[in-house]
Every structure is written in C-alpha cells, then in structure tokens.
Amino acid sequence: MPVTLKQIAAKANCSVMTVSNVLNNKGNLYRDEMRRRVLNTALEMGYRPNNSARATRQGRYGNVTLLASTHPQQSQLPILLMGGIEGKLASEDLRFSFARLPDEKLTDSEYMFKVLGQWSADGLLVNYTHGYPEQMLDIIAQYRIPAIWLNCRLDHDCVFPDDIYAGRIATENLLRAGHKKVAFVDYSASRAKLASAHYSIRDRQAGYEQAMADAGLTPVIVRGDDQVHSEHRLAASYRMLSEDDRPEAVVAYSGAQSIEVAAAALGLPPLPMVVFADTPIRLGNGATDTVIVPQEELGVRAVELLLRKIESPGDSVAPVQIRPKLVVAGSAPAPLKRGELISP
Amino acid sequence: MPVTLKQIAAKANCSVMTVSNVLNNKGNLYRDEMRRRVLNTALEMGYRPNNSARATRQGRYGNVTLLASTHPQQSQLPILLMGGIEGKLASEDLRFSFARLPDEKLTDSEYMFKVLGQWSADGLLVNYTHGYPEQMLDIIAQYRIPAIWLNCRLDHDCVFPDDIYAGRIATENLLRAGHKKVAFVDYSASRAKLASAHYSIRDRQAGYEQAMADAGLTPVIVRGDDQVHSEHRLAASYRMLSEDDRPEAVVAYSGAQSIEVAAAALGLPPLPMVVFADTPIRLGNGATDTVIVPQEELGVRAVELLLRKIESPGDSVAPVQIRPKLVVAGSAPAPLKRGELISP
DNA sequence: GTGAAAGCGCTAACAA
DNA sequence: TTGTTAGCGCTTTCAC
Numbered sequence: 001m002p003v004t005l006k007q008i009a010a011k012a013n014c015s016v017m018t019v020s021n022v023l024n025n026k027g028n029l030y031r032d033e034m035r036r037r038v039l040n041t042a043l044e045m046g047y048r049p050n051n052s053a054r055a056t057r058q059g060r061y062g063n064v065t066l067l068a069s070t071h072p073q074q075s076q077l078p079i080l081l082m083g084g085i086e087g088k089l090a091s092e093d094l095r096f097s098f099a100r101l102p103d104e105k106l107t108d109s110e111y112m113f114k115v116l117g118q119w120s121a122d123g124l125l126v127n128y129t130h131g132y133p134e135q136m137l138d139i140i141a142q143y144r145i146p147a148i149w150l151n152c153r154l155d156h157d158c159v160f161p162d163d164i165y166a167g168r169i170a171t172e173n174l175l176r177a178g179h180k181k182v183a184f185v186d187y188s189a190s191r192a193k194l195a196s197a198h199y200s201i202r203d204r205q206a207g208y209e210q211a212m213a214d215a216g217l218t219p220v221i222v223r224g225d226d227q228v229h230s231e232h233r234l235a236a237s238y239r240m241l242s243e244d245d246r247p248e249a250v251v252a253y254s255g256a257q258s259i260e261v262a263a264a265a266l267g268l269p270p271l272p273m274v275v276f277a278d279t280p281i282r283l284g285n286g287a288t289d290t291v292i293v294p295q296e297e298l299g300v301r302a303v304e305l306l307l308r309k310i311e312s313p314g315d316s317v318a319p320v321q322i323r324p325k326l327v328v329a330g331s332a333p334a335p336l337k338r339g340e341l342i343s344p
Numbered sequence: 345m346p347v348t349l350k351q352i353a354a355k356a357n358c359s360v361m362t363v364s365n366v367l368n369n370k371g372n373l374y375r376d377e378m379r380r381r382v383l384n385t386a387l388e389m390g391y392r393p394n395n396s397a398r399a400t401r402q403g404r405y406g407n408v409t410l411l412a413s414t415h416p417q418q419s420q421l422p423i424l425l426m427g428g429i430e431g432k433l434a435s436e437d438l439r440f441s442f443a444r445l446p447d448e449k450l451t452d453s454e455y456m457f458k459v460l461g462q463w464s465a466d467g468l469l470v471n472y473t474h475g476y477p478e479q480m481l482d483i484i485a486q487y488r489i490p491a492i493w494l495n496c497r498l499d500h501d502c503v504f505p506d507d508i509y510a511g512r513i514a515t516e517n518l519l520r521a522g523h524k525k526v527a528f529v530d531y532s533a534s535r536a537k538l539a540s541a542h543y544s545i546r547d548r549q550a551g552y553e554q555a556m557a558d559a560g561l562t563p564v565i566v567r568g569d570d571q572v573h574s575e576h577r578l579a580a581s582y583r584m585l586s587e588d589d590r591p592e593a594v595v596a597y598s599g600a601q602s603i604e605v606a607a608a609a610l611g612l613p614p615l616p617m618v619v620f621a622d623t624p625i626r627l628g629n630g631a632t633d634t635v636i637v638p639q640e641e642l643g644v645r646a647v648e649l650l651l652r653k654i655e656s657p658g659d660s661v662a663p664v665q666i667r668p669k670l671v672v673a674g675s676a677p678a679p680l681k682r683g684e685l686i687s688p
Numbered sequence: 689g690t691g692a693a694a695g696c697g698c699t700a701a702c703a704a
Numbered sequence: 705t706t707g708t709t710a711g712c713g714c715t716t717t718c719a720c
Contacts, residue, residue, distance in 0.1 A: 004712095024715090049714085054713080055714095
C-alpha cells in the first residue's frame, strides 16, 4: 500500500497540511525542527506523492502524449526526436507518454471514446508524417485537445523541417566545389508513387532542382520505376556509376541509402556525396558531407508550441520550419544538452 | 474548461451516477431512452473522462514508465522494443510513459524525490543496459516501485535475450554449410574494453566460441585494439579479407557492421555471413542470414512480468531469457500483431 | 507556525 | 431503473 500524507502526519504528530507544505517547498514557513521531522518521516516511509490526486485537484494532467500510427511506415520515431521531446518536457516538469492508434480504428467512435478516456494528456504531439487520416483532425477538433503536428506541412499548428532548403544547401555544397554533373538519388519512392510519398522526398528533390536550375545545370534524378528495395540498391548504384556520363557527385535522399552508393563507388574515382540524416554520416571515403535534419530541435520546438497551445487553447499557432544544417565530413557539432533552450 | 460528469448530468437531466454508469458500459441497467440521451449529450459536449480523478479513486495510475539514461550509449531504444511494450500495455488498457534520468543526478536525493513524485507509474521498466548505477536499485527498493530490468542479466526481475544461444546458432548455421574458417567480427568494442562492454558482445562471442570448439575448430576473433569507428570499418574489413588465410565466412556482431564487411567483400569470392539484428538484414549479396533478437517479444514479456509484479509487489520473478531466431536470407517472418500474446 | 474545512471529478456501495 | 452518500489523496482558503 502506498504511503499517504495522512500516514506521515500521524507518525510525525502534525497535520496533513503541515506535511503537504513541508514537502512542497513551502517548508520555510515552519520551525526547523518540524521540517526535519516531517522530511525524515517521509523519507523513512518511502513516501511518493500520489500524482493522480494532485492532478485531480489542480485540473491538469501534467502530461503530453506523442501519438503515432501502428503502421510502421506511417510514423517513424527517430530516437533524437523522442529525446528532444522528453528533455524539453522534463525541464518543464511534465511527463511524456507514447501511444499508437491503429488507423482502421480511427472511425470507430466507440473505440475512440474509450481510448480518449485513457490518454490523460494535456496535449498531443501527432506524428502521422504522411498519408495521415482526416478523422484525426476531426477527433482532435471534437474533443478540443491541444495538438501539434510533427513532420507534416499544414497551415497551422505544426513543426517540420524545411526540406526544400535542405535540398538546396546539399546541392550548393557540391556545386561550390566545382562539380557540374550532380545527381539526386532516391531509392525509397518509385516514380509512380512519388506524389503520395512523404513530402520530404519531393521537397529535397525540389531544392536540388532549384539549386541546379540556378546554376544553369540540368538535374539528373536517379530513382526506380518501382521502389528499389535494399537488396537491389547496390546493383542499382553500380548501374548508375558505370554509365558513360556517370555523375561526378551525388545528393542522396537518406544516410541509409548512401552506404550502397559509396560501396558501389569503391575502386572508381572518388564520388563526393551529400546525404540527409539526423546525425553526421561517416562513410570512410572522407568525401561525404551530411545535411543534418535536426530531430532534437524539432522535438523541442514542437513542445514549445504545444505548451503555448495548452495555455491558450483557442489560438492556432503559425507553422514552424526547422532549418537543416550542413555538416562537412569530420566536423560534428556537439549534441543538445538536456532541456537546452533553442532560441527562436 | 473540460467537460465534467456534473455538466452532462445537468444538461441530460439526470444524476451524475447515471452518466457515469452509462459511459462505463453499465448502460444496460438503464432505459434505452436515458442511455441515448446521456451518450448523445456526452458526445455533443466532447466529454473526455478525467483520468486523474478516476485513478485517484481507484488507487492506481494505469501507467507504466520506461526509464532510460540520458546517456545515449547507455540505453538504446529499438523502436520494436517500444512497439512491443506499447502494444502489450494498450491491450491491457494501460498507458506508456517514457522518462530519462541523468546518471549524475541519481545520488541527488532531493532531485530524485522531486522526480519520483512526477512519475505517476504503477511500475517501471528499466533500460539501463550496461554499466547502470547501483543507486537505481536502492531507489527502487526504497520506494518499493515494482520494476523489471530490460537487456540486463540479474538474478531476478529481468528480461534479456539469450545471446550465447544467438552466437551458437549463428555459427552453427555457417558450420552446417561446410565452412571451417569462420571468423567473429566486432568493431564496436576494443579488446581492452571488452570486459566492461555490453554483455551481449561477450555472450555472442562466447556462443560463437562454443560452437567452434564443439566442431573442433579454432575461433578467430576480429576486433580492434581500439574501437573501430565507422569511417575505418571498411578499411579494417579490407585488411581482414586480404590476408592469406582470409575467413570463408563471418559472424558479425551487428547488422550495421555487416554492411562494411559486405562492401569490402565485393569483387572477392562470396562471403557468407550471419549477422545479429532486430529485423532481417538484406544486403543484396544473397548470402547473409540474420539471427533475430526479438525486441518486440522482449517488450511484451517484460510487460507481462511487470504486471505480475504490480499484482504482488513482494514476490520477485525469475529471469526470463528470450530465444533469438535464425532467419535465412529471403524468408522474413510476419511481425507481431498489436497486443498479440506470446505463449510462454 | 499550524491546522480545520471544503472540494477537485470520479466511482463503490447502498437506498429508493 | 435511478439517485444519494461517502470518500480516494491532495491542495486552496482561511481561521486560529
């Protein structure tokens, strides 16, 4: 049985209020002897405050829930994003919960009612990256839950990386080094499904195309008619690099894809690359730079917006774009510290 | 302001209890008309139950917290593990929170008291994989919080994969195919720091050594005097494969490391590999099998144990070892469904 | 400095 | 079939 204030009060020979006050940093109101007695008793008895009761009384949960799909593709969860969210919430004395919702259940109002009753959240961070369902918006509107959308371009209440900018700086980095034949490589989305793929794929490509156009160069997009699965990426990279007008340099959609490209380039003339990732990619060819999509910052900013929405639930906040940063091979920036504030 | 039962009762012209009962599936006690009226009113008003009050009344939070270090190396968080935990908890109508604790704060009793008051958890899943601090055990004992340790070999209250077995079946798979010169490759821990590295490194190697010994073969361990960082792994793999008695086959500590080995083997005779990972690795060489360390199952089992401990907090439960499974290239098993039960 | 009373939103137990 | 009473552990308010 958990220890209550009442039990401590009984043992320390004082009132419940005295215990409550002493344990909540209003101890300076009391005699030193009393303070000591209460604190020692609480420690001895292994007292843990009952947060439910506190929350009931104070009318707020002190909790933020990250909501994702159960569909693995639909909502990836970079560990840095989780860390950014958790750190910022912890620095505000808030807890962080994680829930997944099967897409097909979103229309089941009985199920949703039951689940909503469980959330215990003052606000929601929604990470349905792409192809997320309309009903989600309805539900959030219906129950008036403050929510911020992650990695998703909406006209309000969202935080996402500026992927067009990311594509631009990646490409410009290679152009600055004097390369002309710069290709954009993506194996994750097929030509056919590009329109319905995650916006970051289109945006990074668009940024690349803009930079190429600005330099008066013709863009070269390498992607499959079908999605190129991992076991075929090495072969595909080989094919690309053995053509007569092989690219001099490559912008690769993701860090994971860059490995196969680099491996295919072994033994050939050096192939400078820029890849997008959430942490600097070190391929050992010494010629691969990374455009960092700052997941940690994204989490922190999302929490900041959400807290603002919880304060004034009516207002909607303007979209926030996070600027990716180029990190050249060999220079890695220090990671964010726990609870570190990002200046806006 | 959130909607309360009282407000619904007022609007629907009935008592608070009627509303409570109807909304909690005891609606069959009531007239159909009343049920309808209450449900409609609740829906109209966008009612969300106040979980704090419910929890206060029922004496339990309905929440489990996953506890990790802020030190990124110290506690990795595979997404499948998170998914397994979340799914199992959701199927039991429990919520899932995530908290990190800076190692250096564990001895700060004032800080710990404050943090403990925030947790709102009926039980803890502790994921301090290796080098976790003793104080953690003290704190958990002091406050009598039911806890299960993940990925950690203790004599009770823990769940971890059987990595010796994993090393064995990985090696036996290659020996069965007739290979003799089978090497074990790990770049993540140096020879010097092997003793203090994560137990899975030593255990997988031990399993490999056992299998080799059983077959009357001499084990060959490839690892650096220092840790081999990612940018040097390709070169290291080259070196290994260009020696006179190059290995015929390789057991690689992790899926991530296998990519460099496979890349270095390009153009050389095929190099069959077995790698350890939480999902089948598809390298495109058609010769790489995976020993799956079932993170999802690990999460599910951990939750099962924790629920048992929450039921009877006194008892300690026996350690649970999870058996890794060999998946040969090209055959991927179906992932677990949400809330799916694992038979013991 | 200390404590008594009231009430947060909800539900178990019992009454009508 | 519906409503009343009491109380979960805590904090706000105000009195002593």
